[in-house]
Amino acid sequence: MTEHDAVDIDALVAEVKERVRRRRASGAYGAEVDALLRTPLPGGGPLHADRLNDPIGALEDVLGTEYYYDPRSRRRWLGPVITIARRGLMWLLRWWIVGMQERQERVNELTLQALRDLSERPSPRFGERLGELERKWRRHTEDEVATTMRLRPFAERFSGDPATIRAQAVPFVPLFKGRRRVLDLGSGRGTFLLLMRDEGIGAYGIDRDRDLVEDSVSQGLEAVCADAEEHLRSLPDRGLDGLFSAHVAEHLEPGTLIEIIRQARRVLRPGSPIVMATPNPRTLTVGAHTFWLDPSHRKPIPPDLFQFYLESEGFVDIRVTTYAESGQRLSEDVPDPTVRRNVHLLNETLFGDRDYAVIGHAPA
């Protein structure tokens, strides 16, 4: 260590700050000392150099003060003459001075007002520009999922028929047997809720589509119009004993999906099942084609990734099951075993099951 480094200034400054902190903690440096340190200099306003820290406040004070000039000279002999001369000049120039003063006062007043306006409105046309940005952002988020699309003809053309959908959900029913409070996240037309009712399982649904929710309610089902994440957040810990959600995940941003899984882990009682179904992008005709038939789909979720989401949020006994066979397949009825294997592989890749569900359980 050189002589120059003999004092560690950073350590000293830190020690000084620590001493001040200890004085505060001990109560010695309390409100009274604070007031002492803030005592203004008596006999006039604060020092101008300090006022520069609050220029608008200071300007208001300064504009409110009167300026007085004392024309009296203190010189012994010449003094009275100088005083008379000054007074005379002031009298002669008074209309000029008054005119200037009046104009300056107007300028000051306007400047102060303009500064006040500016300080409250940090940037010119700020509100207008912010409004424009908000409008563009809203438009972007709507366009991304085609909210302008005519939904009824779309649903008529592309939605699956209720009977098929119900049949696809049936294999999951045993998982929910004996449960009392199962949530169907994205209950849509109420197909799963009806199935649950028929099986005597207590369930309710939420959906963002008000019309669909009303349809469900009119069928005697329990359904509410709500946002999935918000609804889960509003539930108490361990408030549910099962969660089903088919074809919702692909409509969400990945971050939102993870948050929903996290909240689900919180609200599900130990051992409760969670089932989340989505299109299966491992089947190429799905990932490359049918997935994109819905413009409100965000991005396909590979089964391995979905499984990882559940694992990393603490769910156990996780498995993936595929369902909904593709309508067409290449014929595997060929004599050559090698060709047959190849065709089978091609069928699995191109025409495998169209959907999959990832199934997990809240740990006991």
Next chain:
Amino acid sequence: MTAIHQFHPTLAPGDAISNHVLALAARAREWGHESHAYAVDVKPGVATEVLPYRRLFRAVKPEDLLVLHFSMGHEVFDQLVKLEARKVLVYHNITPPRYFVGINPHASAHAQMGLRQLQAIAPRIDLAIGVSEFNRTDLERAGYRNTARVPILIDWKMYDVAPDPEVLRHWETRPTLLLFVGRISPHKRQDELIRLLGYYRRCIDPEAELVLVGNHRDQPQYYERLTALAAQLGLADAVTFTGSVSTAELVAFYQIGSCFISLSEHEGFAVPLLEAMRFGRPIVAVDAAAVGETLGGAGLLLPQRDVAEAAEASSLLLERADLREAYQTKATARLRDFDTEVIARQTREALAL
């Protein structure tokens, strides 16, 4: 041989600029030059060594060197820069007008005029010397092309006087004595030093006192408000304003002061920091303008003005002998940079004499 003429509007005994001017004049004579100091306002005590400024207009010859010391505006500068001679400006800095606004309109207007004049005379100056790097940078900003940094010439021998016995007797038995040396002026923030004493007495040592050594003639309004502040905080008996002091009195105050504290916001050089080092006083200073530069690590430099922290810092130094010793070692080394001979040589080189 080149004659060296120096000018500063005011020359008075005891102030740093006058000391510098007179020390340089003495040196120049040692180097074999004819050398005189001139002023408009000559205060009693220096009269025999200083000539009235009007003599300059007759005395200066084209081969001479005219050294203009600038710390305030004055109409005489406008005339002097027209003289035919090599002209060197030594800049001691002008206190920014904002410190006087609303408290001393006269000083504020004067400072404003000074800053304007500094720019206006730049084209007529051959070399501009800043007494600190801070000042030299200011000169560049004011439009000076040829600049140099040469510190103030301090004649250290002048401090080799016996301390004033009256001061010693009066203060010797006193407890912690916080000391600041510098004329009473808003930019030196003596008001904050008074508040600091308030903190010190409440939180650290109820017996502590503050001595403010410095002339208050130029800032009567601020001085009056300072005394009112001390009274309001119940510190009237604990704060001493010495007014102008003799060298012997100054030496005595440096000897009895426990710690030198500077909360000043503007210093072009700050000679008292070096004086405090010369007398082995521990130093706490808030970094501002040229303070850090002059201190050169030989005192506890606080990065920002926080009164409570400055008080705790001085108490820390007073508690810790090892720290005081470390700083004193640094101070001894730092003072070598401002040794009279070293600076005289630098000055001579800069002035090309």
